[in-house]
Amino acid sequence: MLRLGLISAAAVFRGLCLTDGSTVRETTLASSVYAHLRDDLLHCRLPPNSKLRVEWAVAQYGAGASPVREALNRLAAEGLLDRRDQRGFFVMPITLEELEELTRTRCWLEERAFRESIANRTASWEEGVVVALHRLSRLPRRAENGTPNTEWETRHRAFHRALIAACRSDMLIGFCAQLADQAYRYRQVAREAASVPRDELAEHNAMATKAINGDADGAVEALLSHYRLTSELCSIGLKG
Amino acid sequence: MLRLGLISAAAVFRGLCLTDGSTVRETTLASSVYAHLRDDLLHCRLPPNSKLRVEWAVAQYGAGASPVREALNRLAAEGLLDRRDQRGFFVMPITLEELEELTRTRCWLEERAFRESIANRTASWEEGVVVALHRLSRLPRRAENGTPNTEWETRHRAFHRALIAACRSDMLIGFCAQLADQAYRYRQVAREAASVPRDELAEHNAMATKAINGDADGAVEALLSHYRLTSELCSIGLKG
DNA sequence: TTATGAAAAAATATCGATTTTTATGGCGAA
DNA sequence: TTCGCCATAAAAATCGATATTTTTTCATAA
Numbered sequence: 076m077l078r079l080g081l082i083s084a085a086a087v088f089r090g091l092c093l094t095d096g097s098t099v100r101e102t103t104l105a106s107s108v109y110a111h112l113r114d115d116l117l118h119c120r121l122p123p124n125s126k127l128r129v130e131w132a133v134a135q136y137g138a139g140a141s142p143v144r145e146a147l148n149r150l151a152a153e154g155l156l157d158r159r160d161q162r163g164f165f166v167m168p169i170t171l172e173e174l175e176e177l178t179r180t181r182c183w184l185e186e187r188a189f190r191e192s193i194a195n196r197t198a199s200w201e202e203g204v205v206v207a208l209h210r211l212s213r214l215p216r217r218a219e220n221g222t223p224n225t226e227w228e229t230r231h232r233a234f235h236r237a238l239i240a241a242c243r244s245d246m247l248i249g250f251c252a253q254l255a256d257q258a259y260r261y262r263q264v265a266r267e268a269a270s271v272p273r274d275e276l277a278e279h280n281a282m283a284t285k286a287i288n289g290d291a292d293g294a295v296e297a298l299l300s301h302y303r304l305t306s307e308l309c310s311i312g313l314k315g
Numbered sequence: 316m317l318r319l320g321l322i323s324a325a326a327v328f329r330g331l332c333l334t335d336g337s338t339v340r341e342t343t344l345a346s347s348v349y350a351h352l353r354d355d356l357l358h359c360r361l362p363p364n365s366k367l368r369v370e371w372a373v374a375q376y377g378a379g380a381s382p383v384r385e386a387l388n389r390l391a392a393e394g395l396l397d398r399r400d401q402r403g404f405f406v407m408p409i410t411l412e413e414l415e416e417l418t419r420t421r422c423w424l425e426e427r428a429f430r431e432s433i434a435n436r437t438a439s440w441e442e443g444v445v446v447a448l449h450r451l452s453r454l455p456r457r458a459e460n461g462t463p464n465t466e467w468e469t470r471h472r473a474f475h476r477a478l479i480a481a482c483r484s485d486m487l488i489g490f491c492a493q494l495a496d497q498a499y500r501y502r503q504v505a506r507e508a509a510s511v512p513r514d515e516l517a518e519h520n521a522m523a524t525k526a527i528n529g530d531a532d533g534a535v536e537a538l539l540s541h542y543r544l545t546s547e548l549c550s551i552g553l554k555g
Numbered sequence: 556t557t558a559t560g561a562a563a564a565a566a567t568a569t570c571g572a573t574t575t576t577t578a579t580g581g582c583g584a585a
Numbered sequence: 586t587t588c589g590c591c592a593t594a595a596a597a598a599t600c601g602a603t604a605t606t607t608t609t610t611c612a613t614a615a
Contacts, residue, residue: 102400102606103568105388129597139570141381144598148345148385152392154486160342161576163597180484183431187423244420246394250490342576343598369567379600384568401606403567 105142108132109149116155116166117256119263123169127156153253169264171313177261178306181254182299188239188247189298193291200241201287207237208283212276228259234279238286238298262305265312273304345382348372349389356395356406357496359503363409367396393493409504411553417501418546421494422539428479428487429538433531440481441527447477448523452516468499474519478526478538502545505552513544 112132115121132143151158157165192200211230217223232255239248278301285294352372355361372383391398397405432440451470457463472495479488518541525534 105568106400128595130595139568140598141384141569144381145384145388145568148388149392152389154489160346161597163577176484176486180486183427183484183487184424184490187427191423244416244423246416246420246494247423249394250424254486345598368565370565379598380568381599385598401567403607 103142104138105145108136108138108143109146111136112146112150113155116150117259117263119169119260121166123166123260123264125166127164127166129163153256155256167260169261169313171310174261174306174309174313177254177257178302181251181258182302184247184251184254185235185239185298185302186295188242188244188251189286189295190291191242191244191247192239193241193286193289193294195241195243196286196289197241200237203237203240204234204283204287207234208279210234211279216275234283238282258302258305261309261313265309267305267308267312271308271311273308343382344378345385348376348378348383349386351376352386352390353395356390357499357503359409359500361406363406363500363504365406367404367406369403393496395496407500409501409553411550414501414546414549414553417494417497418542421491421498422542424487424491424494425475425479425538425542426535428482428484428491429526429535430531431482431484431487432479433481433526433529433534435481435483436526436529437481440477443477443480444474444523444527447474448519450474451519456515474523478522498542498545501549501553505549507545507548507552511548511551513548518544 112121121127127147129140129143129147132147133140136143147156147164148158150156151164155167157167159165207230211227211234214224214227214230216227235255236248236252239251242248278297282294282297282301285297352361361367367387369380369383369387372387373380376383387396387404388398390396391404395407397407399405447470451467451474454464454467454470456467475495476488476492479491482488518537522534522537522541525537
């Protein structure tokens with residue numbers, strides 16, 4: 076069946092290029108709406124703190140209320156939306172306090188995951204890190220005109236996932252992914268104070284190399300200062 | 316409007332005594348169904364690995380497909396259900412491997428949360444711990460006939476929440492709560508090898524006292540052995 | 556007997572309309 | 586003005602029915 080009427084172009088095709096993975100063909104409308112909404116939330120195309128009306132989403136994504144509400148419920152459970160009974164859904168706010176809590180929590184969890192990964196490292200884990208780093212290094216972070224490079228973001232996410240892949244806890248990896256989603260929102264809205272020059276490739280190189288060499292303390296130090304610097308730049312972007 | 320027909324008694328009243336809190340009056344059908352389903356899942360009244368048909372839940376909880384599906388989507392996002400597009404929802408399985416991963420992850424996160432809580436302890440945090448411990452100590456874990464005491468479980472959860480309450484990360488507290496939910500399921504299904512005698516009050520006392528006295532290492536050691544022992548008993552119950 | 560595939564049954568996913576609740580906009584009174 | 590209060594509008598929540606997909610059944614052929 077082909078749905079017609081007041082629908083956006085995005086709604087026609089049940090697929091999407093995701094931030095944390097490749098293009099996927101969604102099988103249900105609910106999952107399609109979920110993926111699109113998630114992408115719009117991560118890129119802060121939906122303003123933080125604003126109300127997200129069901130009717131708006133219905134018109135925007137070309138689905139009925141049922142699949143839209145299912146998608147909204149998922150996103151609320153993941154912490155990207157705030158759900159209030161009888162009141163509707165709201166885009167989670169962006170605040171300095173939340174950024175600080177997020178950064179703290181993220182450093183705690185990623186340090187543990189990274190240390191476990193290093194302690195349990197195998198050849199295939201090492202290879203995954205090397206490949207992810209190589210792929211990341213082949214792309215510029217932004218285009219010449221300063222536009223963020225979506226593919227770079229995808230590979231960046233994949234690289235950090237590769238670092239902790241051997242930690243032996245899918246649950247912990249999932250938590251880290253949730254925190255990475257939140258951090259992504261902050262980077263988008265703050266535009267990360269692009270003025271400060273930064274050699275990200277060197278940073279990524281350092282943490283990967285040290286991890287592979289079994290220098291856990293050094294690797295963790297590199298990873299955490301990477302996150303803290305990013306957070307600091309976001310913080311500047313938020314204030315300024 | 317009053318719904319009639321093939322509905323269970325539970326469906327009539329939009330309220331519930333929750334495992335991790337007191338009785339709440341739910342405001343929407345979706346939230347009511349969510350709370351009931353969650354409770355049934357935590358107590359393994361819905362068999363692990365079994366299919367959870369939407370129609371069954373509709374009949375069981377006396378709501379339409381829309382609110383039921385919203386509830387199911389939330390529970391899937393929280394890791395209590397497995398959602399497969401076009402296939403439906405399944406109760407998450409109970410396996411030895413998952414128990415081990417769960418225990419590992421839980422120890423990592425709770426240790427961090429506990430250490431932070433102790434490092435940032437305040438008078439009101441200490442008082443919260445003391446009160447929670449006292450309340451827990453006033454109830455038997457089981458009735459004389461061996462029936463688990465629901466109120467004890469509630470207070471047990473509250474006690475562990477109190478321990479990490481000062482960690483300065485609601486996100487981490489939320490993750491710990493999710494892991495506690497999972498652990499609760501394992502304890503229910505394994506019936507926790509009740510044969511082994513165990514002085515749980517002493518265990519709780521030890522971790523609380525050490526934490527309040529600022530003995531972080533000792534408190535963490537007490538907390539983690541508490542979790543590991545429980546996990547071990549569950550493991551025995553699962554195998555046997 | 557086992558594999559195959561179409562028909563039937565069952566279950567999921569979705570829509571369109573209705574009910575219920577909340578938010579809004581005057582309008583008169585303190 | 587500012588506060589309440591009712592009528593209205595808007596939005597959320599929910600239902601009942603339908604469309605779509607998966608699963609099962611069962612007859613038939615290899």
